Amino acid sequence: MMLLKIAWRNIWRSKLRSSVVLLAIASGMVGGLFSSAWMNGMANQRVRNDFDIETAHIQFHNPQFADNFDVRKTISNTDSKLRELKNIEGVEYVTSRIKSQAMAATANKNSGVTIVGVNPKTEKEVFKLYTKINEGDGDFFETKKRNSIVISKALAKDLKVKLKSKIILTFQDYNGEITGAAFKVIGIFKTQNSQWDKTTVFVKDADLRKVLDLPTDLSHEIDIVITDFNIAGETSKILQDKFPDILSEDWTEIKPYLSFISEYMDIMMGVFMLIILLALGFGIVNTMLMVILERTRELGMLMAIGMSKSRIFKMIMLETVLLSLLGAIIGEIISMLLINYYGSVGINIASMSEGLESVGYAATSYPALEFYKYIEITGLVLITGVLASIYPSFKALQLNPVEAIRTI
Amino acid sequence: MSIIKVKNLTKTYHDTEVPVHAVNGVNLEFKKGEFSAIVGPSGSGKTTLLNMIGGLEHPSSGMVEVNGTDMFELSSSALIEFRLMNIGFVFQAYNLIPVLTAKENVEFIMQLQNKDKKQMNERTISLLESVGLGDRLNSRPNQLSGGQQQRVAVARALASKPMFVLADEPTANLDSKATMQLLEIMEVLNREENITFIFATHDQRVVDKAHRVITIDDGKIISDESVSK
Numbered sequence: 001m002m003l004l005k006i007a008w009r010n011i012w013r014s015k016l017r018s019s020v021v022l023l024a025i026a027s028g029m030v031g032g033l034f035s036s037a038w039m040n041g042m043a044n045q046r047v048r049n050d051f052d053i054e055t056a057h058i059q060f061h062n063p064q065f066a067d068n069f070d071v072r073k074t075i076s077n078t079d080s081k082l083r084e085l086k087n088i089e090g091v092e093y094v095t096s097r098i099k100s101q102a103m104a105a106t107a108n109k110n111s112g113v114t115i116v117g118v119n120p121k122t123e124k125e126v127f128k129l130y131t132k133i134n135e136g137d138g139d140f141f142e143t144k145k146r147n148s149i150v151i152s153k154a155l156a157k158d159l160k161v162k163l164k165s166k167i168i169l170t171f172q173d174y175n176g177e178i179t180g181a182a183f184k185v186i187g188i189f190k191t192q193n194s195q196w197d198k199t200t201v202f203v204k205d206a207d208l209r210k211v212l213d214l215p216t217d218l219s220h221e222i223d224i225v226i227t228d229f230n231i232a233g234e235t236s237k238i239l240q241d242k243f244p245d246i247l248s249e250d251w252t253e254i255k256p257y258l259s260f261i262s263e264y265m266d267i268m269m270g271v272f273m274l275i276i277l278l279a280l281g282f283g284i285v286n287t288m289l290m291v292i293l294e295r296t297r298e299l300g301m302l303m304a305i306g307m308s309k310s311r312i313f314k315m316i317m318l319e320t321v322l323l324s325l326l327g328a329i330i331g332e333i334i335s336m337l338l339i340n341y342y343g344s345v346g347i348n349i350a351s352m353s354e355g356l357e358s359v360g361y362a363a364t365s366y367p368a369l370e371f372y373k374y375i376e377i378t379g380l381v382l383i384t385g386v387l388a389s390i391y392p393s394f395k396a397l398q399l400n401p402v403e404a405i406r407t408i
Numbered sequence: 409m410s411i412i413k414v415k416n417l418t419k420t421y422h423d424t425e426v427p428v429h430a431v432n433g434v435n436l437e438f439k440k441g442e443f444s445a446i447v448g449p450s451g452s453g454k455t456t457l458l459n460m461i462g463g464l465e466h467p468s469s470g471m472v473e474v475n476g477t478d479m480f481e482l483s484s485s486a487l488i489e490f491r492l493m494n495i496g497f498v499f500q501a502y503n504l505i506p507v508l509t510a511k512e513n514v515e516f517i518m519q520l521q522n523k524d525k526k527q528m529n530e531r532t533i534s535l536l537e538s539v540g541l542g543d544r545l546n547s548r549p550n551q552l553s554g555g556q557q558q559r560v561a562v563a564r565a566l567a568s569k570p571m572f573v574l575a576d577e578p579t580a581n582l583d584s585k586a587t588m589q590l591l592e593i594m595e596v597l598n599r600e601e602n603i604t605f606i607f608a609t610h611d612q613r614v615v616d617k618a619h620r621v622i623t624i625d626d627g628k629i630i631s632d633e634s635v636s637k
């Protein structure tokens with residue numbers, strides 16, 4: 001207890017030096033934590049955006065559908081499957097889709113697209129694309145009108161169409177014959193992923209089914225949202241066993257790079273923090289060596305009057321660890337405030353936004369860091385402090401009390 | 409009964425071009441309750457001798473026996489423990505831990521000895537009162553005068569209930585008044601509580617108070633006289 005008291009008070013003996021060290025540790029923490037939170041926020045948003053717009057948490061397909069988007073590779077008994085799924089614990093929302101590759105053409109342009117035929121009511125429970133339609137850009141199938149289509153701003157620009165323009169879609173029907181139909185643009189969306197935007201269009205299930213000549217109860221995809229996306233993998237396996245005729249995949253399988261993004265961010269953050277901690281560690285070692293040099297006589301006196309080596313070691317170590325920990329806590333509080341603030345207002349990097357959006361990141365990102373990360377970092381700083389104190393403490397032990405005292 | 413026996417003690421420093429015989433064949437004994445001064449000019453070997461008696465420095469040859477224990481036979485950590493339990497130290501300066509108050513400085517050594525907390529508190533206060541600092545318990549060293557600091561050091565040296573107290577030039581940095589005060593306090597402690605003090609000094613005022621004066625020159629004892637008071 002006394003050692004702790006001495007260690008703590010010793011920190012404040014050289015206020016300037018300790019403040020500089022604390023500032024260095026704190027700014028290292030803020031730099032590390034804030035940029036991690038920023039990257040993490042971007043990654044989270046990217047992942048969540050893909051859930052909301054593209055993948056949901058789990059998808060069913062005909063096992064052969066993925067190979068070449070063959071219209072004939074369908075899921076059978078769609079309705080009973082949907083009903084059954086809804087009764088499974090942990091499954092929140094389900095919807096089915098039909099899909100086809102097509103050529104979208106207007107008077108002056110054409111472009112290859114994937115048509116997605118949706119059931120608007122359940123589609124809106126699973127996917128949030130309807131929120132990506134701005135005021136004045138129409139809506140997501142609020143009308144009962146037949147053969148309406150929702151396309152992206154990017155595609156509209158490419159095809160030079162506006163709301164109410166007609167687009168001709170040409171594709172192969174269920175019987176292998178080339179067919180086509182005119183669709184009227186009723187909604188224009190814009191997501192963060194402009195690449196995906198350009199190649200995806202939405203029509204109503206019923207309209208597409210008719211031109212495809214696809215029998216009822218057959219579909220190409222079932223999309224599932226579960227309560228906790230983190231257990232999508234396990235849930236998907238369970239569903240696979242229940243429905244052996246289809247292929248069930250979770251979001252990490254549908255888009256392997258999504259989980260890769262999360263892992264990559266973790267690794268990046270780890271490396272980044274390691275570099276910061278290493279720099280701090282050396283700074284701390286240096287400071288403590290200076291401290292010991294300054295206190296040579298005092299340490300000599302303590303050894304002379306009978307303070308054991310292990311206690312001297314402990315005293316220096318405590319001081320180092322307390323100093324590091326204090327710096328870390330200050331840094332973490334500042335980081336937490338910054339992250340929470342920017343986490344709610346967002347950081348807008350308008351100048352870079354075009355480049356980022358083309359690869360699916362939002363221009364405005366919301367830094368976020370899970371609480372356990374702070375604890376983890378505190379632990380790492382603690383370890384750094386202990387490691388950084390070993391050499392200075394060891395140096396202190398090598399002092400010869402007599403020489404230390406004699407130099408008067 | 410001698411509590412300290414010094415036999416054929418020598419210390420030669422070889423780190424200079426010519427070897428320095430700082431202490432050269434010293435034989436001495438100290439009894440419980442003595443109030444002795446080792447006197448001699450600067451460089452005569454007082455500090456070296458006192459440091460060896462205190463187990464701070466190893467001799468080149470000879471031995472120091474404290475209460476039957478040959479100190480230099482002990483391992484280095486056992487020697488530290490031995491000093492803690494048996495010897496009180498008062499140095500010329502840098503005696504106190506600057507971040508602790510007078511009271512905490514005195515308590516500190518008892519904590520090192522793992523003494524009982526309540527007992528420690530009472531003893532600390534009575535010791536600081538006996539050195540005239542009952543009203544400065546919570547002052548830090550830098551808030552105390554040089555003389556007051558040395559008195560805290562005396563209280564600290566006594567707190568561990570040592571067999572004897574070694575004081576190397578304890579008055580060197582003090583003015584006359586503070587020197588007299590400090591000496592009187594130590595004299596009283598010696599007289600009333602039979603505390604053994606050994607000084608190394610070239611301060612005549614200290615010599616005047618001593619009951620035994622050991623004169624050293626060139627590392628050799630040249631006289632050893634008891635003074636009746």
Ligand SMILES: Nc1ncnc2c1ncn2[C@@H]1O[C@H](COP(=O)(O)OP(=O)(O)O)[C@@H](O)[C@H]1O
Binds near residue numbers: 428449451455457
């Ligand atoms: N660490 C050392 N290395 C070399 N010579 C030393 C050392 N310590 C003391 N001496 C020498 O030993 C002699 C006695 O020193 P010291 O015991 O300090 O004398 P005093 O305390 O009487 O002034 C002096 O000549 C001093 O220079």
Ligand SMILES: [Mg+2]
Binds near residue numbers: 454
């Ligand atoms: Mg000396």
